[in-house]
């Protein structure tokens with residue numbers, strides 16, 4: 001497309017690098033910012049810059065955090081015996097939204113994917129093992145990964161790594177659609193699938 | 206939703222102010238930027254800031270431009286007798302994409318909309334009238350506005366304003382779906398609707 005200015009072309013190119021945004025949508029967003037008050041662009045760019053440069057991660061669960069320990073890890077009202085392993089922050093938000101789960105989390109930061117070049121060492125799996133080793137309060141590890149091949153591979157790898165520990169390993173029930181993303185699952189289904197999780201390995205067995 | 210950090214909450218709030226982007230998509234985009242190289246956020250925010258602070262508009266047609274006169278207005282290969290009136294830049298791009306039109310453009314910057322508080326003086330209508338008055342080469346004004354109530358109101362208003370000039374006023378053929386946006390019309394339909402425009406006022410009649 002022959003854009004009317006280099007500035008708009010550059011903006012469209014950068015916006016359309018974002019996932020799920022094509023050139024037409026990018027142009028629409030760019031023109032929207034041009035028409036809106038300049039402060040909207042200022043607030044947006046400042047928020048994105050701050051997010052990218054100042055974001056911290058919880059040293060225990062690796063979730064995005066405002067402090068060294070996140071709100072969930074530092075809460076005294078959470079059940080320390082349960083540890084739910086998820087891919088990313090969106091899954092924590094989705095599960096928290098169900099209000100069905102009161103345990104802790106461990107964020108892997110992704111799933112094993114040979115195609116995308118993501119191996120076990122690229123994920124927070126070692127720190128999960130240390131966490132289980134160091135905290136005898138942890139009785140059950142709930143694997144809440146997407147029911148995809150990558151999710152299954154990752155779950156299998158984690159089970160092997162935790163096989164020698166005195167913990168129960170469970171998997172959230174496959175009420176979630178096969179191939180589906182956790183975050184797009186409705187709250188009732190997701191909440192129920194946590195409650196009716198299947199146990200794949202029992203402590204000491 | 207209870208976001209894991211103020212930074213991510215702020216970013217989601219600002220991103221979701223953009224049209225067509227909800228909180229879930231905004232979170233997805235924010236997490237994408239967090240995972241990507243910092244340079245992606247830098248390029249994006251710089252492009253948006255430059256766009257908003259440095260964009261210029263053509264003094265003749267009011268389209269976005271790199272110079273005082275845009276590429277189309279300064280081209281010697283365009284037909285000076287035809288002037289196509291559109292709502293915004295996206296419509297120019299859509300019509301240029303059809304490769305059916307070789308005339309000039311005039312960008313109104315919107316359409317008359319009492320509900321949105323947009324009146325004739327908020328649009329580049331006076332400058333259209335001056336342009337027609339000052340340039341006797343202009344023989345035909347093609348109104349290429351969306352076939353909505355606001356588009357029709359605007360077209361009617363412009364026709365009244367130009368009634369005393371020696372120009373033909375035409376409207377692009379309604380091959381475009383009623384209520385539809387120009388930019389989402391396929392190129393063939395849009396190109397054909399320009400070729401088979403209907404004449405609503407003939408020069409001197």
Ligand SMILES: [Zn+2]
Pocket residue numbers: 058059060061062063069070071072073074
């Ligand atoms: Zn934490």
Ligand SMILES: [Zn+2]
Pocket residue numbers: 263264265266267268274275276277278279
């Ligand atoms: Zn121009």
